Amino acid sequence: MQCDTLGIGLAGVGTVGSGVVLALDRNGELITDRTGGSVRLAVTKALVRDPAKPRPAKLAADLVTTDWRELVHDPAVDIVVELIGGTTDAFEIVAAALRAKKPVVTGNKALLAERGVELFALSREFDTPIHFEAAVAGGIPIIKTVQDSFIGNRIHSMSGIINGTSNYILGRMTDAALTFEAALAEAQALGYAEADPALDVNGWDAAHKAILLATLAYGFPIDPAAIHVSGIEQVRPTDIHFAKTLGYVVKLLAVIREHADGAVELRLQPSFIPKSHILASVHGVFNAVAVQGDAAGESLFYGRGAGQDPTASSVVADLVEAARSLRQATGHRGFLPYRENGRILPVAETSTAYYVRFDVTDRPGVIAEVAKILADHRIGISGTHSPVNPDNPDAEFLDMVFLLHTCPFGKLQTALEEIEKLDCINSQPVVFRIETMG
Amino acid sequence: MQCDTLGIGLAGVGTVGSGVVLALDRNGELITDRTGGSVRLAVTKALVRDPAKPRPAKLAADLVTTDWRELVHDPAVDIVVELIGGTTDAFEIVAAALRAKKPVVTGNKALLAERGVELFALSREFDTPIHFEAAVAGGIPIIKTVQDSFIGNRIHSMSGIINGTSNYILGRMTDAALTFEAALAEAQALGYAEADPALDVNGWDAAHKAILLATLAYGFPIDPAAIHVSGIEQVRPTDIHFAKTLGYVVKLLAVIREHADGAVELRLQPSFIPKSHILASVHGVFNAVAVQGDAAGESLFYGRGAGQDPTASSVVADLVEAARSLRQATGHRGFLPYRENGRILPVAETSTAYYVRFDVTDRPGVIAEVAKILADHRIGISGTHSPVNPDNPDAEFLDMVFLLHTCPFGKLQTALEEIEKLDCINSQPVVFRIETMG
Numbered sequence: 001m002q003c004d005t006l007g008i009g010l011a012g013v014g015t016v017g018s019g020v021v022l023a024l025d026r027n028g029e030l031i032t033d034r035t036g037g038s039v040r041l042a043v044t045k046a047l048v049r050d051p052a053k054p055r056p057a058k059l060a061a062d063l064v065t066t067d068w069r070e071l072v073h074d075p076a077v078d079i080v081v082e083l084i085g086g087t088t089d090a091f092e093i094v095a096a097a098l099r100a101k102k103p104v105v106t107g108n109k110a111l112l113a114e115r116g117v118e119l120f121a122l123s124r125e126f127d128t129p130i131h132f133e134a135a136v137a138g139g140i141p142i143i144k145t146v147q148d149s150f151i152g153n154r155i156h157s158m159s160g161i162i163n164g165t166s167n168y169i170l171g172r173m174t175d176a177a178l179t180f181e182a183a184l185a186e187a188q189a190l191g192y193a194e195a196d197p198a199l200d201v202n203g204w205d206a207a208h209k210a211i212l213l214a215t216l217a218y219g220f221p222i223d224p225a226a227i228h229v230s231g232i233e234q235v236r237p238t239d240i241h242f243a244k245t246l247g248y249v250v251k252l253l254a255v256i257r258e259h260a261d262g263a264v265e266l267r268l269q270p271s272f273i274p275k276s277h278i279l280a281s282v283h284g285v286f287n288a289v290a291v292q293g294d295a296a297g298e299s300l301f302y303g304r305g306a307g308q309d310p311t312a313s314s315v316v317a318d319l320v321e322a323a324r325s326l327r328q329a330t331g332h333r334g335f336l337p338y339r340e341n342g343r344i345l346p347v348a349e350t351s352t353a354y355y356v357r358f359d360v361t362d363r364p365g366v367i368a369e370v371a372k373i374l375a376d377h378r379i380g381i382s383g384t385h386s387p388v389n390p391d392n393p394d395a396e397f398l399d400m401v402f403l404l405h406t407c408p409f410g411k412l413q414t415a416l417e418e419i420e421k422l423d424c425i426n427s428q429p430v431v432f433r434i435e436t437m438g
Numbered sequence: 439m440q441c442d443t444l445g446i447g448l449a450g451v452g453t454v455g456s457g458v459v460l461a462l463d464r465n466g467e468l469i470t471d472r473t474g475g476s477v478r479l480a481v482t483k484a485l486v487r488d489p490a491k492p493r494p495a496k497l498a499a500d501l502v503t504t505d506w507r508e509l510v511h512d513p514a515v516d517i518v519v520e521l522i523g524g525t526t527d528a529f530e531i532v533a534a535a536l537r538a539k540k541p542v543v544t545g546n547k548a549l550l551a552e553r554g555v556e557l558f559a560l561s562r563e564f565d566t567p568i569h570f571e572a573a574v575a576g577g578i579p580i581i582k583t584v585q586d587s588f589i590g591n592r593i594h595s596m597s598g599i600i601n602g603t604s605n606y607i608l609g610r611m612t613d614a615a616l617t618f619e620a621a622l623a624e625a626q627a628l629g630y631a632e633a634d635p636a637l638d639v640n641g642w643d644a645a646h647k648a649i650l651l652a653t654l655a656y657g658f659p660i661d662p663a664a665i666h667v668s669g670i671e672q673v674r675p676t677d678i679h680f681a682k683t684l685g686y687v688v689k690l691l692a693v694i695r696e697h698a699d700g701a702v703e704l705r706l707q708p709s710f711i712p713k714s715h716i717l718a719s720v721h722g723v724f725n726a727v728a729v730q731g732d733a734a735g736e737s738l739f740y741g742r743g744a745g746q747d748p749t750a751s752s753v754v755a756d757l758v759e760a761a762r763s764l765r766q767a768t769g770h771r772g773f774l775p776y777r778e779n780g781r782i783l784p785v786a787e788t789s790t791a792y793y794v795r796f797d798v799t800d801r802p803g804v805i806a807e808v809a810k811i812l813a814d815h816r817i818g819i820s821g822t823h824s825p826v827n828p829d830n831p832d833a834e835f836l837d838m839v840f841l842l843h844t845c846p847f848g849k850l851q852t853a854l855e856e857i858e859k860l861d862c863i864n865s866q867p868v869v870f871r872i873e874t875m876g
Contacts, residue, residue: 152754
């Protein structure tokens with residue numbers, strides 16, 4: 001076996017990048033042993049914005065550069081790790097690395113979800129892999145699992161809790177009866193949420209990950225504009241409480257499912273899931289993905305969804321993968337799209353039961369008016385409830401909740417648009433999916 | 439990319455073997471697509487004991503042989519799948535395949551646990567991999583996860599529920615208050631337990647799997663004689679009930695843990711685990727393995743532990759792995775031991791708290807006598823209980839339960855040997871570990 005050292009060009013030495021340096025320092029010998037002496041890794045170049053900034057990982061001054069071109073084209077760099085985030089410079093770095101036939105390891109879900117078509121085309125053209133285990137669910141090896149371990153399975157569905165920040169916030173709203181705002185502030189204080197938490201709470205961080213999972217499972221690139229995403233900003237203590245009384249918990253759930261005609265359902269919404277389902281036990285910042293394969297049956301993969309060390313664990317696994325492919329004359333383990341005619345099911349055609357909360361002005365006839373419109377659209381009502389505000393039983397404004405039978409989302413949307421026009425309805429209704437997890 | 443078909447020699451066309459044939463029929467095209475056209479698989483020879491026996495998988499008559507030599511040495515066979523079980527013929531088949539430089543895929547945990555040293559030596563000598571995802575936890579890709587995805591992790595510990603039959607039986611004893619015998623009979627009627635359930639209920643099926651997991655994590659072969667195994671035959675409704683009242687559930691748990699001095703703890707015993715721990719939610723014939731890595735942190739992998747399709751899913755993933763290594767000039771992904779100085783911690787030195795049940799003849803002074811011996815050995819008692827038999831409150835024989843503080847198992851064993859000699863003790867005490875899962 002060859003055992004000369006492979007050089008890593010580390011673009012971005014923030015939290016995760018430092019974790020990679022530390023993991024290689026700590027376990028580099030172990031990795032070499034486990035690969036039968038064939039893989040030895042060392043950081044040979046590191047891209048940073050500010051070389052003077054103190055970092056947990058020590059890097060020799062001559063390894064550091066502020067010019068990504070220098071990193072990618074350094075002859076001592078065999079593999080490029082992209083951890084700078086964003087979709088502009090990161091795109092340039094990844095594209096240049098592929099063109100230079102240097103395998104890429106990235107944790108950048110937005111980059112691959114938004115610009116994967118271009119990058120996978122380069123990957124194919126230059127026969128050079130892009131590895132992205134770190135882009136989905138931190139330390140959980142869900143990418144390799146779907147891509148390699150389930151390669152003999154048709155994937156019926158995947159359901160995932162893949163944003164730890166949202167899951168933490170919903171958990172605190174449930175366990176400590178906090179408001180969304182209070183739970184978010186707590187998450188920020190603990191470092192679980194960014195100063196700007198938008199992508200976490202609006203669902204798009206999770207949506208990017210879901211797009212990558214669906215692309216892996218079904219083989220075609222997915223346009224982010226084609227999928228339905230809603231976040232957790234609208235979740236109120238009322239909803240959490242109501243879910244509880246019905247035997248559910250509220251989770252921000254990614255649902256990916258192949259229909260009989262081959263269309264792929266893919267959506268990201270706050271959902272009621274049965275308390276007894278194993279995903280209901282995924283607490284705090286943990287992530288989990290449940291996978292239904294035609295052969296493997298029901299599986300679940302659970303672990304830390306983010307953080308320095310877990311994400312570094314995935315980067316390091318990909319580095320070994322990349323190192324191994326460099327040892328081969330041809331072929332690698334990177335994903336390449338293999339289907340062109342994939343179709344995303346329009347969200348209007350996806351069906352579940354629903355919980356809908358309206359903000360209404362309380363006056364006689366409100367329930368009847370809303371119920372009539374739902375009936376006109378042939379949407380069944382399984383329950384309705386108007387919680388009385390104990391502090392102010394005569395309040396003029398209140399929450400009114402409807403539980404609705406399974407129907408296509410499009411039908412519900414049409415009915416809701418009509419209901420919104422009623423003068424007693426004060427704002428856009430808030431919709432939760434009720435998932436049977438069957 | 440080359441895309442000529444690789445030939446599979448399928449030794450054993452029982453439940454799992456038929457599942458492999460069916461999976462390749464169903465998803466062969468998908469596998470080829472997902473490998474960028476580089477892997478096409480077909481069964482080119484099948485070893486059966488009785489060609490006349492009807493099977494769910496149809497095989498052309500000219501593919502079938504009853505002579506394993508014919509299968510291994512058939513030039514149309516590129517990869518050998520060993521699914522016949524046992525450790526004699528199976529050993530010959532695997533050894534001959536390795537010598538012929540044909541990669542091996544096997545689901546035979548007993549073979550690798552008992553004779554892995556010899557087989558991995560051949561694997562090294564002939565630079566030919568043995569893949570064994572199907573040997574541990576059916577459809578859960580725990581082998582690849584530990585070996586590849588966690589390659590950058592020092593594995594602190596693994597805790598696993600890796601025998602579905604035992605888990606089903608314990609579950610029914612818990613949920614339906616069945617006796618061991620009644621639950622076993624039910625499992626047999628449902629096809630979850632073999633006619634001879636010995637290896638499942640005595641813990642050795644799970645122990646073989648635990649040996650493989652520990653070998654993967656720590657790199658050295660483990661002598662089955664060096665580990666402590668006890669099964670679930672001694673579990674009584676009393677124990678299940680007692681565990682419940684204390685906030686625990688009873689599980690047959692594999693515990694694998696690296697100590698600070700590098701010694702590896704490895705044991706298989708009925709255990710009390712906290713009801714709130716995620717492993718407590720693993721019901722029925724499902725399996726799960728919780729892994730603690732120094733980088734990945736806490737993870738859990740859950741799924742079907744046995745059965746035709748889940749196990750075939752793992753075989754097929756390994757077939758693709760084997761096919762890929764055949765495409766390379768050198769190198770493969772099979773496991774090879776990489777450590778020679780590994781040490782298994784003697785079970786006497788492993789410490790937990792305990793639940794111990796004695797079968798005693800009721801007479802004044804019994805508790806005092808047992809308690810005195812425990813005190814002499816400096817083993818702390820956290821509780822004791824003698825359930826009264828409601829049908830016969832004056833019964834002469836009864837169960838007496840002691841809950842004991844954490845101490846080395848060896849110390850407990852010495853004390854128990856002394857206690858057994860008391861004339862009021864009627865049989866060997868039954869010991870459960872109380873796990874904190876910390």
